[in-house]
Amino acid sequence: MLxxxxxxxxxxxxxxxxxxxxxxxxxxxxxxxxxxLILNAVNINxxxxxxxxxxxxxxxxxxxxxxxxxxEAVVCxxxxxxxxxxxxxxxxxxxxxxxx
Amino acid sequence: xxxxxFFYFLSAIAVGSAILMVTRRNIAHAAIFLVTALLATAxxxxxxxxxxxxxxxxxxxxxxIMVLFVFAIMLLHLEPAGGLPKxxxxxxxxxxxxxxxxxxxxxxxxxxxxxxxxPALQGNISPQNTEAVGDALFHQFIVPFEIASVLLLVxxxxxxxxxxxxx
Numbered sequence: 001m002l003x004x005x006x007x008x009x010x011x012x013x014x015x016x017x018x019x020x021x022x023x024x025x026x027x028x029x030x031x032x033x034x035x036x037l038i039l040n041a042v043n044i045n046x047x048x049x050x051x052x053x054x055x056x057x058x059x060x061x062x063x064x065x066x067x068x069x070x071x072e073a074v075v076c077x078x079x080x081x082x083x084x085x086x087x088x089x090x091x092x093x094x095x096x097x098x099x100x
Numbered sequence: 101x102x103x104x105x106f107f108y109f110l111s112a113i114a115v116g117s118a119i120l121m122v123t124r125r126n127i128a129h130a131a132i133f134l135v136t137a138l139l140a141t142a143x144x145x146x147x148x149x150x151x152x153x154x155x156x157x158x159x160x161x162x163x164x165i166m167v168l169f170v171f172a173i174m175l176l177h178l179e180p181a182g183g184l185p186k187x188x189x190x191x192x193x194x195x196x197x198x199x200x201x202x203x204x205x206x207x208x209x210x211x212x213x214x215x216x217x218x219p220a221l222q223g224n225i226s227p228q229n230t231e232a233v234g235d236a237l238f239h240q241f242i243v244p245f246e247i248a249s250v251l252l253l254v255x256x257x258x259x260x261x262x263x264x265x266x267x
Contacts, residue, residue, distance in 0.1 A: 016199070023194030063156065
């Protein structure tokens with residue numbers, strides 16, 4: 001039978017891969033995809049605990065996480081678009097205008 | 101038994117395509133693997149008997165957000181990323197730090213009461229799930245729900261303003 005630990009470990013694996021993607025990749029779009037993966041891993045936890053406790057509160061909260069993920073993706077894409085228009089690249093290393 | 105097999109199958113797809121997504125150089129390939137990981141997660145939601153989240157995940161992520169990703173990839177007409185060489189120093193540091201973090205969380209999972217069994221599956225798909233989620237959203241969580249709607253409006257206006265050529 002499946003225990004809660006199965007879901008926690010699956011979520012941990014997805015979260016870890018997402019964090020590696022954010023830290024190790026330099027492409028802004030792939031970093032953004034990794035953030036989506038991290039939020040998704042959180043959702044698995046929420047839904048698994050919601051099922052464990054037999055209540056839908058965790059699922060309602062997962063809906064909010066999804067709404068946040070959508071808002072974040074839209075804003076990040078417009079930032080990436082403006083950055084690409086100004087610098088002609090989407091590499092995070094090139095974001096150094098404020099550095100001196 | 102079938103439930104357990106289903107879980108392992110979906111988990112393998114999710115984790116495998118997540119790893120492939122992070123390691124691909126081509127952004128379009130990474131986007132496809134992200135879709136696979138998100139759809140496998142949707143299957144996990146179905147296996148956890150939260151049918152409403154399953155269909156929201158398919159519509160919102162695999163539909164909406166992926167269209168956004170593909171649109172951005174096509175809009176930016178990117179050169180194939182030359183990028184860092186494989187196993188450069190920042191990457192090794194990042195992977196090591198993340199493995200330490202993962203080991204800490206894994207320790208926490210095993211120290212906690214992680215052997216709690218999930219309740220047994222109900223025989224059929226209950227139509228009550230969507231009803232229950234909607235009830236919770238519109239009664240118990242009505243204030244966060246309204247705040248989320250304002251957040252989405254702000255994000256939409258902000259994106260439109262930022263993406264305009266001249267403000």
